[in-house]
Amino acid sequence: MMNNFWRYCHLTLAVSSFLFLLLASITGAILSLEPVLERSKPFAAGNLDRITLAQSIPTLRDKYPDLTKISVENNQFVLIEGTDKNGDDLKAYVNPQTGKILGKPDKKNEFFQWVTTLHRSLFLHETGRIFIGITAFLLILIAISGIFLVIKRQRGIKRFFATIPNDKSKQYYHTVIGRLSLVFILLIAISGTYLSLNTLGIIKPFKAGVEVNFDKIQTGAQINLKDFEVFKSIKYAGVHSIEFPFSEDVEDYFILTLKDREIAVNQVTGVILAETKYPFSVLISDFSMKIHTGRASIIWSIILGIASLSILFFIYSGFAITLKRISKGSKNKYAKDECAYILLTGSENGSTHRYASSIHKLLLKQGKKAYLSSLNNYALYPKAEQIIVFTSTYGDGEAPTNASKFIALVKAKPQIQQVNFSVLGFGSKAYPDFCKFAFDVHNFLSAQNWATPLIDIHTVDDRSPSDLLLWQESWSQKANISFAEFSNAEADNLKSLTAFTVKSHTNIGDTILINLKPGIRTRAKSGDLLAIYPANDHRERLYSIGIVDKSIQLSVKLHENGIGSGFLNRLKPGERLKARIIKNTHFNLPAKAPNLILISNGTGIAPFLGMIDENKNKISCHLYCGFQTTSSFEPFKEFLNVKLRESKLNKLNVAYSRAEAKQYVSHLIATNADLVVQNLLSGGVIMICGSLSMQKDILVILDEICASQTEHPLSFYQSRNQILMDCY
Numbered sequence: 158m159m160n161n162f163w164r165y166c167h168l169t170l171a172v173s174s175f176l177f178l179l180l181a182s183i184t185g186a187i188l189s190l191e192p193v194l195e196r197s198k199p200f201a202a203g204n205l206d207r208i209t210l211a212q213s214i215p216t217l218r219d220k221y222p223d224l225t226k227i228s229v230e231n232n233q234f235v236l237i238e239g240t241d242k243n244g245d246d247l248k249a250y251v252n253p254q255t256g257k258i259l260g261k262p263d264k265k266n267e268f269f270q271w272v273t274t275l276h277r278s279l280f281l282h283e284t285g286r287i288f289i290g291i292t293a294f295l296l297i298l299i300a301i302s303g304i305f306l307v308i309k310r311q312r313g314i315k316r317f318f319a320t321i322p323n324d325k326s327k328q329y330y331h332t333v334i335g336r337l338s339l340v341f342i343l344l345i346a347i348s349g350t351y352l353s354l355n356t357l358g359i360i361k362p363f364k365a366g367v368e369v370n371f372d373k374i375q376t377g378a379q380i381n382l383k384d385f386e387v388f389k390s391i392k393y394a395g396v397h398s399i400e401f402p403f404s405e406d407v408e409d410y411f412i413l414t415l416k417d418r419e420i421a422v423n424q425v426t427g428v429i430l431a432e433t434k435y436p437f438s439v440l441i442s443d444f445s446m447k448i449h450t451g452r453a454s455i456i457w458s459i460i461l462g463i464a465s466l467s468i469l470f471f472i473y474s475g476f477a478i479t480l481k482r483i484s485k486g487s488k489n490k491y492a493k494d495e496c497a498y499i500l501l502t503g504s505e506n507g508s509t510h511r512y513a514s515s516i517h518k519l520l521l522k523q524g525k526k527a528y529l530s531s532l533n534n535y536a537l538y539p540k541a542e543q544i545i546v547f548t549s550t551y552g553d554g555e556a557p558t559n560a561s562k563f564i565a566l567v568k569a570k571p572q573i574q575q576v577n578f579s580v581l582g583f584g585s586k587a588y589p590d591f592c593k594f595a596f597d598v599h600n601f602l603s604a605q606n607w608a609t610p611l612i613d614i615h616t617v618d619d620r621s622p623s624d625l626l627l628w629q630e631s632w633s634q635k636a637n638i639s640f641a642e643f644s645n646a647e648a649d650n651l652k653s654l655t656a657f658t659v660k661s662h663t664n665i666g667d668t669i670l671i672n673l674k675p676g677i678r679t680r681a682k683s684g685d686l687l688a689i690y691p692a693n694d695h696r697e698r699l700y701s702i703g704i705v706d707k708s709i710q711l712s713v714k715l716h717e718n719g720i721g722s723g724f725l726n727r728l729k730p731g732e733r734l735k736a737r738i739i740k741n742t743h744f745n746l747p748a749k750a751p752n753l754i755l756i757s758n759g760t761g762i763a764p765f766l767g768m769i770d771e772n773k774n775k776i777s778c779h780l781y782c783g784f785q786t787t788s789s790f791e792p793f794k795e796f797l798n799v800k801l802r803e804s805k806l807n808k809l810n811v812a813y814s815r816a817e818a819k820q821y822v823s824h825l826i827a828t829n830a831d832l833v834v835q836n837l838l839s840g841g842v843i844m845i846c847g848s849l850s851m852q853k854d855i856l857v858i859l860d861e862i863c864a865s866q867t868e869h870p871l872s873f874y875q876s877r878n879q880i881l882m883d884c885y
């Protein structure tokens with residue numbers, strides 16, 4: 158919520174000041190060149206922090222007796238004014254130690270003068286200055302809201318400069334360049350605002366000047382200027398200007414305008430006649446001027462120029478990001494009340510919405526009545542058969558802005574009729590809470606009595622084509638929607654087939670166990686999927702595989718009239734099968750898990766057989782599997798007993814739903830809550846494979862265990878890859 162607040166502030170301020178900001182930053186970038194060009198002139202005296210007035214004034218006076226003023230300008234230019242020996246006006250830059258003339262001041266560059274006026278007042282005098290002042294103030298607020306957005310995005314101030322995953326998006330560059338330049342922009346904005354307050358008279362200007370008490374001026378023997386104590390103690394670097402006495406009369410005196418005070422000095426005795434220290438406001442004005450104009454140093458003026466240019470980039474990228482967000486809205490052909498397919502999206506920057514939109518188009522092309530909207534527009538859908546949620550995750554595993562109210566809306570308005578749902582989460586594993594909001598939505602919908610999962614939740618890491626393909630495959634099978642006309646070039650490339658040889662084929666009851674010899678170049682892991690095309694057409698069937706003794710093992714339940722299981726059932730040893738492996742990386746044996754709990758029902762045990770066989774490090778591994786009868790467990794019994802003896806499996810727990818105690822695997826989990834807690838708290842992994850209804854029951858139990866016995870909800874562990882699921 159806070160994130161939205163800062164985002165809306167940032168956007169509103171940027172929109173309201175956009176034109177003036179554009180002008181101010183273009184002119185600011187141009188003006189930052191002025192000090193650089195000035196500095197290139199050969200008038201700099203150098204070493205002004207070492208030369209005292211006592212070392213300089215006698216020499217200059219000697220050389221130029223009618224000197225009236227010395228000014229120290231930016232870039233260490235020392236300007237003298239007065240009249241020369243011929244009585245002509247003298248105005249020149251000099252070396253203060255030798256008096257050598259280094260050059261004459263040029264007329265101020267007309268172009269820079271023009272740009273300066275535009276920058277300060279837009280040629281609108283007082284009105285323009287007010288607009289520019291307000292713009293500078295808004296820029297302070299934009300920079301502050303930007304800083305808060307970066308802190309929020311980076312999950313804390315300490316991680317302000319931590320790496321941001323580079324997805325090459327405008328948002329990435331907006332943030333990365335932003336955090337480098339925000340502090341400089343803030344300084345430009347604060348100093349600009351202060352200067353505006355000064356010129357507009359809102360901060361009362363300080364009346365400079367020293368008041369000399371003429372009655373107290375004393376005369377005496379003329380002391381040489383080089384011996385004036387006050388001149389000895391003041392260096393050029395601390396001087397703005399020195400006004401010389403008008404005549405030799407003792408009542409005329411030197412006026413020294415220094416960085417922090419003004420003093421009057423007796424021209425005969427060298428005594429300080431009066432001194433006025435500047436108030437803090439003058440020092441701040443002076444500092445603001447330096448900061449804002451870049452006159453303090455050439456490096457600073459270059460930084461200012463870059464910061465001004467970065468504002469132009471922010472204006473461009475900020476508006477591009479906003480336009481992308483706004484353009485997410487698409488027109489629906491059918492009203493929500495007449496649609497069977499409801500596609501709801503949670504998307505901050507539009508990529509998730511674009512993918513959902515392409516699925517929407519696919520459905521419309523196939524004559525389906527489909528409706529696309531954002532999760533926050535959730536409503537009652539009287540004709541809905543399926544709700545498909547496509548959502549990204551933001552912040553600390555939070556909902557994107559257009560999905561923040563979804564869960565509350567569903568609670569308030571449950572659907573009347575039974576609806577199937579599926580959730581596709583978009584996220585990035587670069588964040589600790591991978592797809593957390595998608596898990597939250599999936600778990601929440603699973604617990605609604607009107608909602609039944611059509612397929613298991615799927616996640617997409619950094620828009621991975623293979624992850625998308627995996628979802629497409631699963632969803633298209635269950636929803637009976639062909640993706641043949643769905644254009645996704647990268648995904649299509651993954652579709653080439655390989656030949657596998659059948660090594661063994663065993664039927665035990667209604668279970669078929671098949672071992673396939675992989676091709677030389679086949680790379681497969683337990684938990685990956687094997688896609689087969691039983692009718693040699695677009696119809697595809699997917700089976701979870703286990704790798705046992707280097708061969709691919711399938712455990713398939715034979716269904717009456719099942720085209721996939723029927724086809725596999727007819728295979729004979731030695732025959733070749735054309736199929737392809739689909740990587741299912743989210744369901745492979747985790748490399749670093751300290752312990753494992755494997756939960757399956759029916760042939761969902763298939764990938765676990767491979768994983769147990771792969772458990773060469775003998776990490777603690779508990780298997781909970783559910784079967785209908787003791788005979789359906791028979792095909793796996795011997796293999797698992799061997800693994801128990803080899804210590805690759807620590808404990809085997811079997812539940813029979815139609816024999817013995819008539820239990821489901823979920824009952825076994827409920828009675829072993831302590832093991833679940835131990836596993837989760839020690840960073841272990843729980844893997845679930847089998848039917849969606851079993852998954853639903855298990856998730857309810859895990860949710861209760863997490864809520865009552867750990868500090869975090871279930872989705873916390875899901876988003877940290879501690880709960881891995883592959884159900885169908």
Ligand SMILES: Cc1cc2nc3c(=O)[nH]c(=O)nc-3n(C[C@H](O)[C@H](O)[C@H](O)COP(=O)(O)O)c2cc1C
Nearest residue numbers: 504505506507508509549550554584585588591592
């Ligand atoms: C500021 C920020 C925070 C993010 N936080 C997460 C996160 O906590 N978990 C996650 O899985 N992905 C996170 N992501 C990645 C996005 O969810 C991912 O890039 C997604 O594809 C963006 O989809 P969208 O363009 O529809 O918003 C984050 C991205 C950004 C820019």
